[in-house]
Amino acid sequence: MVLIAPSLLAADLGNLREQIKLAEEAGADWLHFDIMDGHFVPNLSFGPDFVRQMRPLSKLFFDVHIMVENPLLFIPMFYNSGADMITFHYEATSDINSVISELKKHNLKVGISVKPDTSVTMLEPFLNDIDNILIMTVEPGFGGQSFMRSKLAKIAQTAKMIEGRSITLEVDGGINLQTADDCVQNGADVLVAGSAIFKADNPQAIIKQMQNLRRK
Numbered sequence: 001m002v003l004i005a006p007s008l009l010a011a012d013l014g015n016l017r018e019q020i021k022l023a024e025e026a027g028a029d030w031l032h033f034d035i036m037d038g039h040f041v042p043n044l045s046f047g048p049d050f051v052r053q054m055r056p057l058s059k060l061f062f063d064v065h066i067m068v069e070n071p072l073l074f075i076p077m078f079y080n081s082g083a084d085m086i087t088f089h090y091e092a093t094s095d096i097n098s099v100i101s102e103l104k105k106h107n108l109k110v111g112i113s114v115k116p117d118t119s120v121t122m123l124e125p126f127l128n129d130i131d132n133i134l135i136m137t138v139e140p141g142f143g144g145q146s147f148m149r150s151k152l153a154k155i156a157q158t159a160k161m162i163e164g165r166s167i168t169l170e171v172d173g174g175i176n177l178q179t180a181d182d183c184v185q186n187g188a189d190v191l192v193a194g195s196a197i198f199k200a201d202n203p204q205a206i207i208k209q210m211q212n213l214r215r216k
Contacts, residue, residue: 002180003190004207005030005063005170008054009045010194019198020057026204027211030061032172032192033083037068040092041141048077055082063192065113065172067140068092071099079106087111087134087170090122100129111170115140116148120158127165132190133158137183138173147174152186159187177209184213 006028011019023031031054036045051064064083068074071088072095078086086108088099096112103110111132112123116139123133135155138145158169171183172192180191191210200206 001211002184002188002213003029003168004197004210005032005190005192006197006203006207007032007034007172007192007194009034010198012198016054017057020054022203023197024058024060026197026207028060028197028207029211030063030190031058033062033064035064035066035068035074036141037074040069040089041067043141048081051078051081051083061085063087063111063170063190065111065134067113072102075099075102078108083108085109085111085132087113087132089113089115089140091115091118096126097129100126104129113140113172116151116154120154120161124161127162127167130167132168132170133162134170134172134192135188136173137171137175137179140173145174147176147179149179149182152182155183155188156186177206180210181213185215187215 006023033051034045036043038044062084065087071092090112100110109131112130113134116136137148137151168189170190171188175191175193176196197203197206
């Protein structure tokens with residue numbers, strides 16, 4: 001089954017307890033947190049304290065995507081936040097191995113993300129040490145952008161690259177029912193969806209339809 005990770009960036013931030021409950025009751029698998037520093041991406045969002053305060057509200061897997069410069073500086077802030085996995089950007093550091101080691105040392109699952117124009121082949125040296133690859137199908141930094149269909153080939157390339165490995169393939173950016181199907185057909189395991197879920201009339205129906213997508 002495809003895993004669905006509603007992005008809290010698209011939730012009603014004034015009613016987060018209800019929004020998280022809605023996601024859980026609708027059958028979500030993960031909760032996705034977009035952490036932005038205003039430098040690596042031109043926007044600010046949540047921080048470690050936000051993740052920490054959300055942890056008592058949910059038993060879902062906390063998928064924390066840090067879009068920040070110098071991830072080694074930020075990661076210690078999340079040690080006791082309740083994050084289950086931290087996904088950092090390949091483009092944000094020149095020392096990928098140290099970031100991976102730091103995450104593993106604290107028993108956090110390790111994800112690496114690449115921007116739309118970064119070749120996924122850059123991740124090949126790290127495949128033995130990571131748990132998740134996150135392919136961005138929009139430019140990171142803002143919600144509500146349109147899906148880049150040109151990146152479907154990149155998803156398929158990544159799926160082939162990790163075939164036989166225990167690595168999940170996550171896609172984030174412009175995910176709705178149509179683009180979700182396109183992503184799954186090209187090998188995606190995990191779909192991050194924001195507006196398509198939190199602004200839907202029937203979030204449960206959307207999540208179930210996405211979870212039931214199958215490769216043809």
